[in-house]
Amino acid sequence: MNRKVIGTACAAVLAIGLLGAAGTPAAADDGQEHSYLVLGPQGQGTKNAQKRVNAAGGTVVAAYDQIGVLVVRSSSGDFASRVGGGLEVAATDGLGTTLIDDEAAAPVDPTALGAPGDPTAEPLWGLQWDMQQIDVAEAHGVTTGDPSVVVGVLDSGIDSSHPDLTTQIAYEQSASCIGGVVDTAEAAWNPTTSDHGTHVAGTIAAAINGVGIAGVAPGVKVAAVKVVNDDGYIYPEAAICGYLWAADHGMPVTNNSYYIDPWEFNCVNDPSQRPVWQAVQRALRYSSAKGTLTVASAGNSNVDLQHKFVDSTSPNDGSAPVEDRTITGACRDLPAEAPGVVTVSAVGPTEQKSYYSSYGQGVVDVTAPGGDTRFRTQGASRTVADGVLSTVPGGWGYKQGTSMAGPHAAGVAALAVSAHPGMKPGQLASFLERTATPLACPAGVYNPVPLWAGSETAYEASCTGGARNGFYGAGNVNAFNVVQ
DSSP, X not given: OOOOOOOTTSSOOOOEEOOOOSOOOOOOSSSXXXXXXXXXXXXXXXXXXXHHHHHTTEEEEEXXXXXXXXXXXXXXXXXXXXXXXXXXXXXXXXXXXXXXXXXXXXXXXXOOOOOTTOGGGSTTGGGOHHHHHTTHHHHHTTOSOOTTOEEEEEESOOOTTOTTTTTTBOGGGOEEOGGGOOBOOHHHHSOSSOSHHHHHHHHHHOOOSSSSOOOSOTTSEEEEEEOOOTTSEEOHHHHHHHHHHHHHXXXXXXXXXXXXXXXXXXXXXXXXXXXXXXXXXXXXHHHHHTTOEEEEEOOSSOOBTTOOOEEEEEOOSSSSOOEEEEOOTTEEOTTXXXXXXXXXXXXXXXXXXXXXXXXXXXXXXXXXXXXXXXXXXXXXXXXXXXXXXXXXXXEEEEEOSHHHHHHHHHHHHHHHHHHXXXXXXXXXXXXXXXXXXXXXXXXXXXXXXXXXXXXXXXXXXXXXXXXXXXXTBTOBOOHHHHTO
């Protein structure tokens, strides 16, 4: 299945790219510092690995003893070959991917005030079809969430001055992980170049305060875990730092609205990709063991993640020539296909798969509202209000993508933990599935946008399965069901 990328003509704000795992050549001997991940044996700390790194001319900038991973910088061109000692080394140069925002959020101006405590009285509630679809108002009649529950938002930062979010942020649990190094200064974890993380945070926990919108779980808190640098790039060391920070600071749920670039699939059987893949896996396993459920977006490429044969469009960042690459079950879309992760596809206002959403039986666990601005006209034009309305710096706006579906699921998970404390990640994942609203496969070849000029067949997809299927997994998440 070739990757299909949504172009700039689309109304979607795509799920963000994160961990590139293209071939990782040794850094050039150019006298400049380059970044590396160094993997030592798990369970043995990093003391010995740090000695080898220092001897090879490297400087350790972060040591994650929990998983045996070091973040290292070195100006030595042959650093990787000099480390030795059975340590695996991966240069991360060229692995960062630009945060993709194909459309600026369409602004919305609230003009009325409503009484706090009732989501339906929020000024913009009438535009929140997504919250009505998953029974958020009914859930809030039981609980809006426990303030001791914190959802980690691994993204581009959260605007701490936003009136719908300023009371919702867990300030002491927020941090920047840029460069793989923790910085807890408020300025460090606020957004710089993107409104993506602020939009995600609003969907999860925007306050019921008579201003703007209501989030899925306005009683819980969100923590900004910033992994996007000032140039709009996200690197592996930042993601790994983010996973461990959230786990070590007691967050029962994290939202991860990103996919892996510049390669669509990371292959563990490729020696040049394996160290990054292994480091991410270690971090995710550690996170789960500490009690954190990872919620991830399925991606916006309309790819069947169950059936992968040839990747013909990677790398997409210009770091190397595009090549046809045969891929197997050893190649995975991370973190969506990592074990223990809840993978979320997207639906629009009619609860049909959004045209852009990736899918796959056995991969997608649940679906959630992500928006679909093309379904009304079968692709001929777009209707912005069929996107998802949430917070953006300076106001409120619409976006669409599996990036928007993920935080709905994360918010529902936060309500579930609030109503039923003590659930472990596996139990919570199973509970989300059991309480979801089943959605049946559409008949035949599915294509909601056949009139989109130049894309008449680009968004065709076939759904397999029964009550649990490739488009929707166990079904659409439901806020009311999880709090009963």
